[in-house]
Amino acid sequence: MIGNPLAATGRQRYFQAPMELDLENEYAARAYPILASLVTPRPIALVTTLSADGRVNAAPFSFFNLLGADPPICAFAPGDRDDDTPKDTARNVRATHEFVVNLVDEAIAEAMNQCAAPLPFGESELARAGLHAAPSSLVKPPRIAEAPASLECVEWGTLQIGGNRVSSA
Numbered sequence: 001m002i003g004n005p006l007a008a009t010g011r012q013r014y015f016q017a018p019m020e021l022d023l024e025n026e027y028a029a030r031a032y033p034i035l036a037s038l039v040t041p042r043p044i045a046l047v048t049t050l051s052a053d054g055r056v057n058a059a060p061f062s063f064f065n066l067l068g069a070d071p072p073i074c075a076f077a078p079g080d081r082d083d084d085t086p087k088d089t090a091r092n093v094r095a096t097h098e099f100v101v102n103l104v105d106e107a108i109a110e111a112m113n114q115c116a117a118p119l120p121f122g123e124s125e126l127a128r129a130g131l132h133a134a135p136s137s138l139v140k141p142p143r144i145a146e147a148p149a150s151l152e153c154v155e156w157g158t159l160q161i162g163g164n165r166v167s168s169a
């Protein structure tokens with residue numbers, strides 16, 4: 001990764017060497033905060049899924065964006081937990097192949113944060129955060145009634161890259 005410390009001001013007239021950070025070696029342990037502070041702002045996908053036995057799960061993901069419009073495609077990336085096991089959202093997408101990306105505005109920002117709490121598998125974060133499930137039109141996982149917009153998604157594919165899963169739909 002190469003960063004130009006002068007790029008932000010645009011006023012300096014002298015040359016300064018750009019910073020070079022090797023995120024796979026020297027800066028590997030700090031790759032997350034470095035990348036997350038460079039690529040900002042990021043939208044949040046508050047993803048709802050169903051477990052194989054039909055329990056609703058909700059969790060926020062900032063590694064998320066649209067990838068295309070024709071056909072419509074978006075992707076988000078749940079990383080594995082510290083113990084190398086997949087998060088509930090990733091398990092559910094693998095099991096049921098559907099998810100809903102609920103977009104987040106200021107009004108539900110705090111509730112979205114609460115949905116990040118690690119709860120036992122199958123326990124719904126929605127009720128705890130004061131949010132409500134509403135039926136989706138095309139997929140089985142519910143949308144969130146309070147969300148300003150929701151994308152009903154059918155999994156196109158999931159790439160596993162190290163400890164990351166990149167699910168697109």
Ligand SMILES: Cc1cc2nc3c(=O)[nH]c(=O)nc-3n(C[C@H](O)[C@H](O)[C@H](O)COP(=O)(O)O)c2cc1C
Nearest residue numbers: 059060061062063077078079087088089116117118
């Ligand atoms: C604002 C915000 C953004 C997050 N973005 C991500 C992300 O992109 N990838 C990820 O793996 N975890 C992310 N997390 C953490 C997950 O939401 C958290 O691990 C959650 O407990 C996962 O829930 P699950 O096990 O029900 O899937 C984020 C948390 C917050 C509050």
